[in-house]
Amino acid sequence: MxxxxxxxxxxxxxxxxxxxxxxxxxxxxxxxxxxxxxxxxxxxxxxxxxxxxxxxxxxxxxxxxxxxxxxxxxxxxxxxxxxxxxxxxxxxxxxxxxxxxxxxxxxxxxxxxPSSYTSYISPLQSQTLFSNMKMFKNAGPLDNRHNNTEQLYVVNMRNMYIIAPAKPVFTFKHPRNDLETNNDRYASLTFDIPQDCVLHGFAGYFEAILYKNINISIEPTTFSKGMFSWYPAYIPIKNSVTLKKGERLRAHFWRLSDVSKVWYEWSVSEPYAVPVHNPNARSYSMHLH
Ligand SMILES: C[S@@+](CC[C@H](N)C(=O)[O-])C[C@H]1O[C@@H](n2cnc3c(N)ncnc32)[C@H](O)[C@@H]1O
Known part of the structure; x- marks a missing residue:
């Protein structure tokens, strides 16, 4: 050859x-x-x-x-x-x-x-990211004023405080035997709050198993050194949430689909409930065709 x-x-x-x-x-x-x-x-x-x-x-x-x-x-x-x-x-x-x-x-x-991959989230505080996200123009229809707060942003994160270590959200494996079931998912995650802080959303990461024990990762604790192909995702919330040391944060993530698209919805229920973000893909979705 x-x-x-x-x-x-x-x-x-x-x-x-x-x-x-x-x-x-x-x-x-x-x-x-x-x-x-x-x-x-x-x-x-x-x-x-x-x-x-x-x-x-x-x-x-x-x-x-x-x-x-x-x-x-x-x-x-x-x-x-x-x-x-x-x-x-x-x-x-x-x-x-x-x-x-x-x-x-x-x-x-x-x-x-890869044979499998898993998404991760960490709650984060970042007035910079939050303010920048709020300044984005709402590109959606006039009756949807949520557009900028209900989508994922790919960001080289610097000015931020990660409130708690990342936890796994959704895992997918290939090949799989149950192809008749869709890839919809739901995950509820809790995080212990180590100090008084303000929640401005979540950092999203992934780890992928390529083959057997060979992996690539942008999750901070398993980060693949020298790999700069992906920055984390910033998953915002519409209004910031004040958190106190010792409280527990509970976040909810859904991956949903219909015949033409896939989308995420997310919310927080503890210590305070916030509305579900991106209900029925009103602001953001990934198109299947
Ligand atoms: C994330 S990019 C990575 C491509 C390549 N690994 C690289 O690094 O240059 C994904 C590529 O897959 C292609 N792609 C996505 N979905 C596809 C599909 N259903 N069939 C064929 N190509 C697809 C896109 O057009 C894009 O070029």
Whole structure:
């Protein structure tokens, strides 16, 4: 096999440009296990880059498919399904739905990389994030004045105080046997408040198991050193909540779906109840089509 060269920067850069293709070819070269590789991508702009890389770096060893992985008709089945469809809050770029939809192309004993991922949240205090979020213009319809307080923000968090260590929220595993059930979830989480503070929302993180004991994480206690591909998510609340040392905070998170979209709702019930945020996806959702 011809050596696979990496153009500087491209191996770790940018969405849909093929860093996982580079890595897969390199793994095949290093292990001397030949692979037949298909790169499936639905974004036309990314396809141009994949084709360019195939011509210039991959010796046209890769079959590039412009399709949605959920509906791609493949006359064979693959041994390994490698993907990177994760957002800062793990499943918030619809990795569960995409990989469930693509499972038909995986052999019965095939493996998925990643094999699972879990979202995490920590309650946080940050007047800076809270004020900045409030300044965002409401882009929603006039009868929805909640828009800016009911969506996730990807933020390089600096000016903030993490009130309590992160706890796991939702976990997804691939492949799975129960494909007939949807990926809706509910989680109720409690946090002990160590000192007087003000709740301005939550920091969202994820950890993914790629294969066996190999993981990547942006959750602070297990953070993958040197990995800067994802910043945390800021999940705001509409009105700040004053918390006292010794109190218990209870937060609720829902992942919900209908035929066209997936969305989160969230709320706090202790020590004070706040309204459910983003009810019925009125401000924010992730589209399935
Ligand atoms: C988070 S990006 C990462 C891509 C790649 N790992 C990278 O780092 O460049 C996810 C990519 O998957 C593509 N994608 C998302 N859902 C898809 C689907 N259902 N079928 C095919 N491609 C999809 C997007 O267009 C995007 O290019």
């Amino acid at each position: 011809l050596p696979i060269t990496y153009p500087i920067g491209q191996a770790k850069n940018g969405a849909g440009r093929g860093p996982l293709v580079f890595a897969s070819l390199k793994a095949s070269e290093n292990s001397k296990v030949p692979v037949k590789l298909y790169a499936v991508e639905k974004n036309e702009n990314a396809l141009h880059v994949l084709n360019y890389n195939n011509d210039n770096y991959w010796h046209n060893l890769v079959t590039i498919i412009g399709a949605d992985m959920r509906t791609w008709k493949f006359d064979r089945k693959c041994d390994i399904l490698v993907s990177e469809l994760l957002g800062s809050f793990g499943d918030n770029e619809l990795s569960p739905e995409c990989l469930d939809g693509a499972q038909h192309i995986l052999k019965e004993d095939g493996i998925c990389i």
